[in-house]
Amino acid sequence: MTHMTHPTHWLRRGLAAVAGSVLMLSFAAHAGAPQIKTQAPGFYRMMLGDFEVTALFDGTIELEVKKLLTNTTQAQVGKLLDRSFKKDLVPTSVNSYLVNTGSKLVLIDTGAGSLFGPTLGNLRNNLLASGYKPEQIDDVFITHMHGDHVGGLIVDGKLAFPNATIHAGQEDADFWLSKANLEKATPEMKGFFQGAQASLNPYVEAGKFAPLKEGADLVPGIKAVAAHGHTPGHNTYVLESKGQKLVLWGDLMHVAAVQFVQPQVTISFDTDSKTAAVERKKAYADAAKGRYLVGSAHLPFPGLGRIRAEGSGYVWVPVDYQQVR
Known part of the structure; x- marks a missing residue:
């Protein structure tokens, strides 16, 4: 006797085929959607004892580091960049x-x-996204007066932080805010002076600039420590709360792929490269020995982590992404 297929079998097969076609069309439609190409807001938050620390991302700039790094060779730099999967143009966080x-x-x-x-x-937008407003800030501490550290002081010709007092090293103020130094600067250097003066002078004129007093608590738990060399008045900042410590390095280093492996490598932006190298080596050794957190302006965002010694150099260990607690 010939086996008769139940009619519902054909109905089920038909429905399955239709569903499969609809699913394929659905995937095809989604795959054809325009790419969004935006990033999440650039802030990362952590606790340091009782202190809340929020890293703020200003953006990245591509640096041709083979040409910028000094006390090394382009061939050596190239090998180290390749080892870290970097190209000649290195995206550098601020x-x-x-x-x-x-x-x-x-x-x-x-x-x-x-x-x-x-x-x-992008700092201002990321500050707002993080839940704070510029007018809430009480004090701004500047590591040094290069434009990528002070440019955000002014927005549309106005004080970006109208209720804040700005603090920086007296040596940097004397050097970068000097009209005489601007006038005698080389064409390549004039922009550095112009950026510093455009950013700081409005606060100076408003009576909102106060040079740092090294070694004293700027506010409870935050101290400035001189680390001159990159600029005449470059400072790092030490934060301590409930036995936890974070040292913000400013521009003690720029290219992680190279300068952790070879701490002697300097950069053409240094005012005094020999002194900058000494300060970098001292900071690395102390951080590795103390096992405390460090933050750096030009490490990949959020630029927070620890270092450990390895051979004649060091290894960077970034913080784990986690919830604030």
């Missing part, structure tokens, strides 16, 4: 750090503002 101590809201460095083009200048 990071700043917002510290809420519970009684004070402090910003350390301000990003580039409008001084370096469209890939930088």
Whole structure:
């Protein structure tokens, strides 16, 4: 007797075929959607004892580091870049750090503002996205007066942080804010002086600039430590709360793929490269020995982690991404 297929079998097969076609069309439609090409807001938050620390992303700028790094060779730099899967143009982060101590809201460095083009200048938007407003900031501490650290002080010709006092090393103020130094600077250097003066002078004129007093608590738990060399008045900042420590390096280093492996490597942006190298080696050794957190303006965002010694160099260990607690 011939087997008769039940009619519902054909119905089920038909429905399955239709469903499969619909599913394929659905996937095809989704795959054809336009690419969004935007990133999440650039802030990362962590606790340091009782301090809330928020890393703020100003953006990235591509640096041709083979030509910029000194006390090395382009061949050596190229090998180290390749080992870290980097090309000749290295995307370099510009990071700043917002510290809420519970009684004070402090910003350390301000990003580039409008001084370096469209890939930088995102600090203000990321500050707002992080839940804070510029007018809430009590103090701004500047590691040094290069444009990618002070450019964010001014927005559309106005004070970006109208209620804040700006602090920086007296040596940097004497050097970068000098009209005489601007006038005698080489064409390549004039832009550095112009950026610093455009960013700081409005605060000076408003009575909102106060040079740092080295070694004293700027606010409870935050100290400036001289690390001159990159600029005449370059400073790092030490944050301590409940036995936890974070040192913000500013521009003690620029290219992680090279300068952790070879700490002696300097950069053409240094005012005094020999002194900058000494300060870098000292900072690396102390951080590795102390096992405390460090933050750096030009490490990949959020630029927070620890280092350990390895051979004649060091290895960077970034923080784990985690919830604030």
